[in-house]
Amino acid sequence: MVRFARVALCYPDPRGRPGPEVLRDVSFTLGEGTFTWILGPSGAGKTSVLRLMQAALRPTGGEVELLGVALSRARRGDLPALRRRIGVVHQEFRLLSHLSAWDNVALPLRLASVAESSIRADVAELLQWIGLDGKEDRRPEELSGGEQQRLTIARAIVARPSLLVADEPTSELDARQARRTIALLAELNRQGTTVVVATHSEDLPARHPARMLVLEGGRLVGDG
Numbered sequence: 001m002v003r004f005a006r007v008a009l010c011y012p013d014p015r016g017r018p019g020p021e022v023l024r025d026v027s028f029t030l031g032e033g034t035f036t037w038i039l040g041p042s043g044a045g046k047t048s049v050l051r052l053m054q055a056a057l058r059p060t061g062g063e064v065e066l067l068g069v070a071l072s073r074a075r076r077g078d079l080p081a082l083r084r085r086i087g088v089v090h091q092e093f094r095l096l097s098h099l100s101a102w103d104n105v106a107l108p109l110r111l112a113s114v115a116e117s118s119i120r121a122d123v124a125e126l127l128q129w130i131g132l133d134g135k136e137d138r139r140p141e142e143l144s145g146g147e148q149q150r151l152t153i154a155r156a157i158v159a160r161p162s163l164l165v166a167d168e169p170t171s172e173l174d175a176r177q178a179r180r181t182i183a184l185l186a187e188l189n190r191q192g193t194t195v196v197v198a199t200h201s202e203d204l205p206a207r208h209p210a211r212m213l214v215l216e217g218g219r220l221v222g223d224g
């Protein structure tokens with residue numbers, strides 16, 4: 001499902017030359033249907049690992065294989081289709097402020113030209129699942145932080161991705177809303193989606209025990 005083999009990553013410097021290595025010799029494999037925490041202090045490389053897992057970057061060394069596609073060999077034109085199979089949740093929500101809750105969730109399906117009749121059923125079911133039925137006409141600013149984050153999860157999964165990647169999804173939330181968000185991700189995982197969550201909180205993995213990959217200074221220093 002996800003395989004990192006001796007992955008190295010350098011971001012380009014302002015002149016376009018390779019900058020310092022921010023990931024070095026990172027190797028792990030995540031099976032289908034697993035739940036994995038990515039832990040580590042600020043600057044450890046968690047977001048960089050997740051950006052590789054979204055096919056938003058290619059490794060500068062080693063290989064990343066996502067859903068059977070090796071990123072170093074993939075053609076540029078193949079990446080959009082791969083990215084559509086991967087759902088992404090960001091810490092800062094990134095909802096469209098002028099659209100209603102309903103339209104935010106429906107957007108990925110509309111962009112994929114799915115028929116409106118099937119969009120209606122899928123969006124209604126998801127809004128109910130995340131506890132937002134009755135609030136479908138509200139714009140994001142008329143929802144609480146926890147509700148907005150649950151909406152981003154609904155939007156990330158409405159097209160039924162095989163892999164869901166969440167970067168610090170609870171850092172803007174209070175403890176109760178954070179627990180509710182993690183409970184949703186865990187339930188999604190029980191239904192079969194492979195889930196990867198990066199966090200620097202130690203409380204969350206204690207609440208939902210699962211495999212933990214620990215990064216420090218761009219290296220994998222723990223896996224268990």
Ligand SMILES: Nc1ncnc2c1ncn2[C@@H]1O[C@H](COP(=O)(O)OP(=O)(O)OP(=O)(O)O)[C@@H](O)[C@H]1O
Pocket residue numbers: 011012019022040041042043044045046047048049200
């Ligand atoms: N676009 C970029 N260009 C250059 N360097 C970058 C870029 N993005 C991240 N870095 C560097 O890569 C290293 C790892 O950053 P990354 O964001 O992956 O860490 P992180 O563990 O997610 O940190 P945080 O918890 O603070 O979000 C850091 O030294 C950071 O400065």
